[in-house]
């Protein structure tokens with residue numbers, strides 16, 4: 001079912017101690033300030049080594065959830081340095097970010113690998129937050145829709161209807177990530193509507209209307225309200241601003 005979600009992707013930031021302090025500030029502020037029938041789900045995605053401890057610090061409420069930033073496509077075994085979906089599940093993770101542009105770009109994750117990772121995540125009962133998004137070059141060449149359509153088709157739409165029900169999509173224009181250059185709310189809405197249309201074609205109208213589609217790319221306390229007011233924007237995947245408790249809380253309050 002479609003939910004409003006604000007997910008904080010800490011990327012490779014914070015130490016263990018700083019991470020614990022940050023999550024404690026966030027949970028206190030959110031509990032104090034976000035009252036009433038606010039349906040926003042908050043997903044905290046810290047680095048792997050802090051997952052278990054941060055998971056324990058999340059209040060036992062249905063609002064807070066733990067997420068990982070990546071996971072192996074392999075189930076278990078001799079894969080030095082890898083972390084499996086089952087391991088993530090065993091420390092309390094519910095979500096896993098997959099296909100982030102930084103993974104695609106710096107670690108050469110392609111559609112084939114991402115398809116395997118998706119299967120592994122779903123098999124462990126976790127929910128993927130599957131990222132798509134175009135480069136500046138692609139946008140300037142007017143190829144945004146073709147490019148994103150292909151990312152969805154090749155990377156995601158091989159899933160069965162039942163598998164797809166677990167998926168959250170994040171639209172993250174690469175040119176907006178960490179640049180301070182946010183997509184306008186109209187640009188975000190246009191792509192989100194396109195993604196929803198593609199889901200309806202690949203699955204059906206119900207799947208399209210039930211899928212949460214998050215925006216990511218320099219979202220902050222100032223622009224979140226405008227972005228989240230768009231009919232097809234169901235929340236955000238927040239990088240830089242998720243490392244500041246006040247900013248992250250304000251983003252959560254922007255619904």
Ligand SMILES: O=C[C@H](O)COP(=O)(O)O
Nearest residue numbers: 009177178217218239240
């Ligand atoms: O996963 C988060 C996105 O890459 C956005 O990062 P940012 O908010 O720092 O631009």
